[in-house]
Amino acid sequence: MEFWNSLWNIIWVIVSCFVFIAYLIALFSIITDLFRDRELNGWWKALWLVFLLFVPFITSLVYLIARGKGMSERSYKAAVGNANAVEDYIRTVSQASPSDEIAKAKALFDAGTINADEYDQLRAHAMNQVNSKAGSAQA
Template identity: 35%
Template sequence: MSSYPLLNAFLTILWFFLWVLWFMLLFKVVFDIFRDDRLSGWAKAGWMVFVCVLPFVGVFVYLVARGRGMGERDLRHAQAQERAFRSYVQEAAAGGPAPGMSRADELTKLAGLHDHGDITDAEYEAAKAKVLVS
């Protein structure tokens, strides 16, 4: 028989999840401090010192003072990521060059595909003309 009662196991699990919740909140606040473009470097440093030296008080004061804007900043960040993703997908679907590839790289890749017989002469000429036009 175990000497660790069920209630103690429940309390241990509760404390563990509260501890995980605390760290999630702490990291959320730290990421929000660094994500906010309207804060100056000194203000970011001040908030970080406050959050690191007095973590419980610092996090709760931050939530009271700047908590309303956290959701707005998260929304703006998510919208910017969505716009960037959509732009990338549209560029890729349009057949634009891959990020970091020059025209010479694209032509080299096309020549390799043509030499291996993966594309026909007509496809090679059409793709080459498309690369040279863009």
């Protein structure tokens, strides 16, 4: 219990934990970049991993200095690719086709949730979307 009585010991533990966590983040970033790089030969990847295992701190510094620019470019490309994939997925999921809207309106009408006038309005709205898309495609 003597260890926790000194403020400097507590500060040293906090700083040590911070440095260790920062090192782990850098290490996992390097390993991720190694497997993301399609231009690097498999033997070079294995060599980097062996050096990371036996001489981790120096190898991490050498890797960041030698391949840091390419690492940031690959990371940027992966982030942009992921963002585009998410946007494409959201676009495909969020846009219902007019036939889907008419089918949903028909199901609501059959269930008695909406009346005939509301069904006709929803169907007309869906048909207007089809006509507006066809008109914009012709222009």
